[in-house]
Amino acid sequence: MSTDELAGVHPAWLPPRAFRAIAARRVAVHGTGPLADTVREEAVRAGATLAEDAELVFKLTGDRAPLGDEGFAISRAGGVTLVLADAPAGLLHGFFHVVRLGEAAFTGERPVERHVPAMRRRMLDHWDNLDVHPVMGQVERGYSGGSIFWEAGAQRDLARVRAYARLLAATGINAVAINNVNVHRAEAHLLTDRVGEVAAVAAAFRPYGIRVHLSVSFASPVVLGGLPTADPLDPAVRAWWAETTWRVYEAIPDFGGYVVKADSEGQPGPFGYGRSHADGANLLAEALEPFGGVVHWRAFVYNHRQDWRDRSTDRARAAYDHFAPLDGQFRDNAILQVKYGPIDFQTREPISPVIAAMPATNVAVELQVTQEYTGQQRHACYLGPMWSEVLRFPLAGHVTVAGLAEELVAVSNVGDDPYWTGHPLAQANLYAFGRLAWEPSLDPLSILDEWVDLTLGPDVDREALHGILDDSWRTYESYTAPLGVGFMVRPGHHYGPDVDGYEYTPWGTYHFADRDGVGVDRTRATGTGFTGQYPKPWSDVYESVERCPDELLLFFHHVPYGHVLHNGATVIQHIYDTHFAGAERVEEMRRLWDRLDGQVDPALFERVRERLDEQVRSAAEWRDQINTYFHRKSGVPDAKGRRIY
Ligand code: BDP
Missing domain, CATH: 3.20.20.80 (Glycosidases)
Structure with missing residues (x-):
């Protein structure tokens, strides 16, 4: 049994379909050792025929910059797509690059393009x-x-x-x-x-x-x-x-x-x-x-x-x-x-x-x-x-x-x-x-x-997927702990909101909210001095309440609820606004997914839908607990008059 046919296991980003551009082609693999064998196996599994490589070997000579243990160079000329590497691992990475390119790897001419990993x-x-x-x-x-x-x-x-x-x-x-x-x-x-x-x-x-x-x-x-x-x-x-x-x-x-x-x-x-x-x-x-x-x-x-x-x-x-x-x-x-x-x-x-x-x-x-x-x-x-x-x-x-x-x-x-x-x-x-x-x-x-x-x-609705995922991290940020202060999760398992869950514990993750303000003073001037661990300009940028970026304000500073952010809102109003908007955005994500109905495997569709339902519920819970907590602490009403419990 080949590994992409594991019973009941989703093939993730290597379904047989992903290899379509390679199927029915002649592939010559010049190299020895287990990794070169893997490339041969992959080519055959993709549906290609292994060719004798003698006719291609002449193309492999010539001066070029070293590609290291894992790098490869890809080019296409005269109807032949060429992947060159100094070591077999490079061939394997090159092969998967060809899979990613699909038909594009086999169309027209391609100048030599080098790919060497940034991290060893x-x-x-x-x-x-x-x-x-x-x-x-x-x-x-x-x-x-x-x-x-x-x-x-x-x-x-x-x-x-x-x-x-x-x-x-x-x-x-x-x-x-x-x-x-x-x-x-x-x-x-x-x-x-x-x-x-x-x-x-x-x-x-x-x-x-x-x-x-x-x-x-x-x-x-x-x-x-x-x-x-x-x-x-x-x-x-x-x-x-x-x-x-x-x-x-x-x-x-x-x-x-x-x-x-x-x-x-x-x-x-x-x-x-x-x-x-x-x-x-x-x-x-x-x-x-x-x-x-x-x-x-x-x-x-x-x-x-x-x-x-x-x-x-x-x-x-x-x-x-x-x-x-x-x-x-x-x-x-x-x-x-x-x-x-x-x-x-x-x-x-x-x-x-x-x-x-x-x-x-x-x-x-x-x-x-x-x-x-x-x-x-x-x-x-x-x-x-x-x-x-x-x-x-x-x-x-x-x-x-x-x-x-x-x-x-x-x-x-x-x-x-x-x-x-x-x-x-x-x-x-x-x-x-x-x-x-x-x-x-x-x-x-x-x-x-x-x-x-x-x-x-x-062929799936890419726009819907981008609508769901592109800014999903920022959306998540918007309905959970505000302005870089972190945590506020339920202790132990860390799922869902509990604003004070860790506040009076020995774990060192606090927000210091009181009736007047919120945030951790990590400045050199009046706080823990953490800002001093940064090289310049960051040590100065983070030290300064004026220069500190909004999204990290409460990580570095304890400020009153009325403090005005660079974006023009007060801290308290920003908390309300982002939490309402974030939870709403999740409802939109949930609606967007419905557009994929019939375009993806039904079981996968259901699995995502069920998770998005939970995300809608959970985001509303976050919104309500965070907003209510800060509303009660600060006593400041929402400028837009929305209902806060
Ligand atoms: C924390 C996790 C804990 C890990 C720890 C770690 O809650 O389960 O053991 O990191 O990175 O975030 O060692």
Whole structure:
């Protein structure tokens, strides 16, 4: 059975139809090794005939700039479309580029066009557990069913994983970490006695040029090795990691490396031994180095037991305070993995200043494709525009986030759901992540077109789909927490509104609303001083209540409700207006989807309709709770006289 015919599984952006332009053509593949074989298999599966390549070889010679491990060049002349690469992975990426182009790849003449990935590693992190966790379910922050890797503690049939590998390769992804960064006891064993399961998963990803990584517990030497300590400077601990890592590579010669969440939200780490995070990361980097592996060390380190009564502590400061002083101390194969914002994957955050603070350190920027804080795949929320804004942001002079980052990583939104992502439209987020990681300057709306073409076909009502998705992220923002203040979600599961849900808790995510005003003072002058972590001009822009952009005002400043925004509205009126407008816009999205009735698979149509119904309900709930809350706090009536409870 070929992987695009997996029973009951939606083929996402690789339905047989997507290969129509390649069917019935003669394809010559010049290259050796498993990835070149994959290209041959793909061509045959598409319906092409494999031709002898001798007649084409003369075209392959000649001088040209190197394309690296994964790049390719595409051109067309004399009725022949040519994809050239220096390595077989480039051929595979080139093949999927041809699939995206469709007929256009085989029409007219095409000058040589080079495609080289901007990020050397483009990675997805799965937060999967082997079994169902009593609070989090099987996939932590997963909204697409169970894990595609494990079921009830045991490894699953991996046909689904092979299909996943193929989908990911077609977007440009080349690395996947397969288990939760919160490493529970059962998952810890994947490093040692259960490494065979990791090897099997790696074998499923390998034909598509994707390497497998593993989240490991910093306490592994104690938990698995029976040592009395996990102190990174202890020789026995170093020897344990060296030996264990050697065994991993014996099982998986192209193993990618480790991902570590340390000293964060209850995970063990080097602080427990009075050591720094550079000591911790270097311990693992040293063990991986002989094999070409890397450690992704997460910068998401903060105190989740802070005193909410103490206004001087600020969670936003934590990553920079911990890591900026360590710049230059990390080994070459250690990568600091930094969430794009200083807090935690909110709908709107400023860019994390850590990304500009580590010039002598490899930095990976981490995004969240799984929609923990953006509607949990019950709300349609296309995140391409947000990520594009993040990647294009000129954080250090003219240098953008994409320019500062060596790598892009994201938490995956995939599970064993028939549509892969629960909400079928959430597939577009997964697709867009891969495409933007390859080329951050791509237009997110063109990426959406690609996804629509491949997945739903060229004949669907594209205008309706754009009407639903193009500004769905901004719409989501408009009916949830206002002006960058964040959270206001129900504690624990994080779905739906609860304005004060986290306000008097130790998690460090506050809005400080009172009868006079709202927002967090993070200025140097009177607040937590977080603005001082930014390079200029941002440190000054964010410090100044006049210059701070509206959408981040309450992230940086505590202002009275009557404060007038750049857009001319007062803060309180802006809250009312955006919440009414946002909920209304969702009703329009819901109506637009009806235009797709009869144009897409009926089950898919129903699934999206049902989710949009929930989005309409939930957006109204957000509107009412936020508006009522601020109405009661401030006592300021709506200038437009609308009903607020
Ligand atoms: C938070 C999630 C939590 C994750 C954590 C992380 O709520 O489940 O473990 O991020 O990134 O957003 O480690």
